[in-house]
Amino acid sequence: MRADLLTGPVEGLDEALAAVDAFDHALVAGLLRAQPAGAAGPTRLADAVTGTPLAARAAEAAAKAAAGAVGEDHFVALAAARTALLGSVHDALLARAEEAAGRSRGAPAVSPAGGEPAANLLTAARAWLCDLARCGWQGLDHEVVSGASEVVSAMLPEPALRRLATLLDGFAAELAASCPGASAERFPVRRWADLWSRGMLLTVPGAAAAPVTGTADGRLLPLGIDVTEHATAAQAQVHAVFEPADGSGPRLVRAGVAVPKPDTVVGAGIWQLLRPHMSLLAAAGEGRSMELTGMPVTAGGDLVWSDEHARPGEPAEAFATARVALPTATAPVTTPLDRHPAGIAVPVFLEGYTARTDDDGVLTFTVAGSDLVVDTDRIPAAGPLTPEAVARSGACIALIRWDAGAFGVQPLAVETTVRKKVTAVHAGAWAGGTADKAGVRAEKAATDAAKVLGERAGRLLRT
Amino acid sequence: MIPPARPRKLAKVPFVELADGRLQGVVSSGSDIGRVYVSSVAAGSYAFACSTNNNRPCGGARGSFCNHIGALINEAVLQYGAERVVRYLKAEVPEGDVDGAVLASAMRSTRPPMDGTKAAASVFSRFLRHLAYLEHAPVTTPLPEMQFFPPTRAVA
Numbered sequence: 290m291r292a293d294l295l296t297g298p299v300e301g302l303d304e305a306l307a308a309v310d311a312f313d314h315a316l317v318a319g320l321l322r323a324q325p326a327g328a329a330g331p332t333r334l335a336d337a338v339t340g341t342p343l344a345a346r347a348a349e350a351a352a353k354a355a356a357g358a359v360g361e362d363h364f365v366a367l368a369a370a371r372t373a374l375l376g377s378v379h380d381a382l383l384a385r386a387e388e389a390a391g392r393s394r395g396a397p398a399v400s401p402a403g404g405e406p407a408a409n410l411l412t413a414a415r416a417w418l419c420d421l422a423r424c425g426w427q428g429l430d431h432e433v434v435s436g437a438s439e440v441v442s443a444m445l446p447e448p449a450l451r452r453l454a455t456l457l458d459g460f461a462a463e464l465a466a467s468c469p470g471a472s473a474e475r476f477p478v479r480r481w482a483d484l485w486s487r488g489m490l491l492t493v494p495g496a497a498a499a500p501v502t503g504t505a506d507g508r509l510l511p512l513g514i515d516v517t518e519h520a521t522a523a524q525a526q527v528h529a530v531f532e533p534a535d536g537s538g539p540r541l542v543r544a545g546v547a548v549p550k551p552d553t554v555v556g557a558g559i560w561q562l563l564r565p566h567m568s569l570l571a572a573a574g575e576g577r578s579m580e581l582t583g584m585p586v587t588a589g590g591d592l593v594w595s596d597e598h599a600r601p602g603e604p605a606e607a608f609a610t611a612r613v614a615l616p617t618a619t620a621p622v623t624t625p626l627d628r629h630p631a632g633i634a635v636p637v638f639l640e641g642y643t644a645r646t647d648d649d650g651v652l653t654f655t656v657a658g659s660d661l662v663v664d665t666d667r668i669p670a671a672g673p674l675t676p677e678a679v680a681r682s683g684a685c686i687a688l689i690r691w692d693a694g695a696f697g698v699q700p701l702a703v704e705t706t707v708r709k710k711v712t713a714v715h716a717g718a719w720a721g722g723t724a725d726k727a728g729v730r731a732e733k734a735a736t737d738a739a740k741v742l743g744e745r746a747g748r749l750l751r752t
Numbered sequence: 753m754i755p756p757a758r759p760r761k762l763a764k765v766p767f768v769e770l771a772d773g774r775l776q777g778v779v780s781s782g783s784d785i786g787r788v789y790v791s792s793v794a795a796g797s798y799a800f801a802c803s804t805n806n807n808r809p810c811g812g813a814r815g816s817f818c819n820h821i822g823a824l825i826n827e828a829v830l831q832y833g834a835e836r837v838v839r840y841l842k843a844e845v846p847e848g849d850v851d852g853a854v855l856a857s858a859m860r861s862t863r864p865p866m867d868g869t870k871a872a873a874s875v876f877s878r879f880l881r882h883l884a885y886l887e888h889a890p891v892t893t894p895l896p897e898m899q900f901f902p903p904t905r906a907v908a
Contacts, residue, residue, distance in 0.1 A: 517898035548890035
């Protein structure tokens with residue numbers, strides 16, 4: 290890997306982020322009233338998209354914001370401008386990360402327009418987000434925040450609305466934990482503006498659709514599992530190399546499964562919820578390939594998993610895949626609306642690095658003379674991989690991420706040498722179940738918790 | 753981001769949350785498997801309430817915190833960590849380690865009033881909403897928004 294490419298400056302990055310920050314700052318006080326002179330956040334944002342198809346709408350929205358007369362369409366325009374700007378940031382960063390990883394990109398697939406699901410729920414979600422933007426983070430109170438709960442409850446049963454529902458649910462929980470805004474000392478300004486903007490765009494009918502553009506037939510070689518979660522949702526996403534049966538070049542793909550959950554289902558309980566719905570989790574956990582037949586795949590390189598299109602294949606050790614197949618695999622092209630720096634996750638194989646842990650516990654790999662921070666906090670707790678094992682490792686399968694202004698790596702698996710014997714340890718090793726002593730204990734605790742909730746639900750929900 | 757809840761046994765107190773300006777939740781009856789108590793303590797005033805889900809007042813919660821409220825406080829400390837619960841309730845606790853018992857006795861010593869706001873119905877419906885999260889089907893369509901929610905090894 291060319292790690293030096295990850296530490297160099299990216300042209301235009303600071304300017305783009307400055308415009309984003311200016312807008313984000315306006316959301317702290319809210320856009321209900323006319324903007325005081327000098328606090329021209331929306332205007333800076335609009336100026337930054339001059340010369341793009343969004344220019345006229347963004348400029349109009351900024352003018353309305355300055356006058357304190359923002360309507361819902363104006364909020365959508367501002368969210369779109371911010372998203373476009375961060376999309377350009379994403380593109381520049383991703384190009385850099387892929388160049389560092391030595392990865393080439395596949396051809397973009399043309400994505401057909403999606404359907405238009407339940408417009409009234411989208412309207413309700415948009416109204417809530419507009420309320421938030423008007424009152425600002427400083428004006429948050431329980432009444433404003435609780436406006437989300439009815440919308441989320443109505444959206445969750447509908448799979449087509451799951452993206453927006455899951456986003457709003459996690460966002461509202463964070464907002465509630467910071468209420469009242471008037472007494473909060475600081476806010477995660479960029480983060481909340483990210484969640485707000487993505488939510489606004491997903492209220493545009495059809496925006497959340499990720500249509501299937503083809504099918505996959507061939508061999509799937511898992512690299513590792515990335516877990517994401519908030520209090521009431523979890524997702525496990527397998528990164529894998531796909532070798533098409535038609536002999537065309539190998540491609541990087543992802544396959545995920547996500548589920549809403551009660552906040553008391555944590556750790557191994559998340560694996561238990563997800564496990565029955567994707568046989569790939571067990572395959573990835575035990576180091577096995579899968580044979581795919583007619584598996585639906587989206588333009589963005591996501592397999593839309595269904596077990597009927599997959600059967601277990603030969604054992605396939607992830608580190609062998611990382612060494613042999615990964616370097617030749619092409620990357621998918623990110624779907625336009627998903628272009629955001631937080632979505633960057635470029636699989637990479639690392640070896641020959643030195644690891645050091647500083648006094649604050651921050652782990653850094655020095656790869657060919659360049660320092661990369663290792664995000665050990667993202668290693669799921671319900672698994673055998675630990676920050677200590679990563680620090681001792683000699684080889685690593687990781688995702689290149691971009692966070693807090695710098696590139697870093699998220700370990701998915703490592704090789705460590707114990708008594709001259711090389712052992713692989715995977716973050717997602719417990720995905721399909723485990724015989725590990727600590728794992729069995731975690732599974733048992735999770736089973737008990739699920740049993741209690743299930744019993745209570747059976748007794749109280751249907752009476 | 754909010755650190756995830758710490759794992760805890762759910763048999764006695766299946767639901768606890770810091771919401772609506774209260775520590776509130778649901779406590780299973782020790783004697784009747786079909787009965788649950790809805791208990792709460794308000795932030796700031798520590799005004800307390802405990803009744804069954806059919807709105808019968810709890811006999812133990814006449815002058816001060818009943819055992820259900822005690823259990824609720826204990827489990828809240830387990831789930832969210834003492835610091836967050838103390839901060840949310842605006843409780844004044846002695847220096848040093850705080851557990852559920854210390855927090856409960858600190859609040860009890862201020863002789864808090866009974867809470868007359870009759871929030872039991874809304875707390876119970878929030879519990880049912882919480883349980884309904886078990887009923888939603890998983891999806892295997894991409895959920896790119898989850899990339900905004902990385903896990904953390906930190907616990908509450």
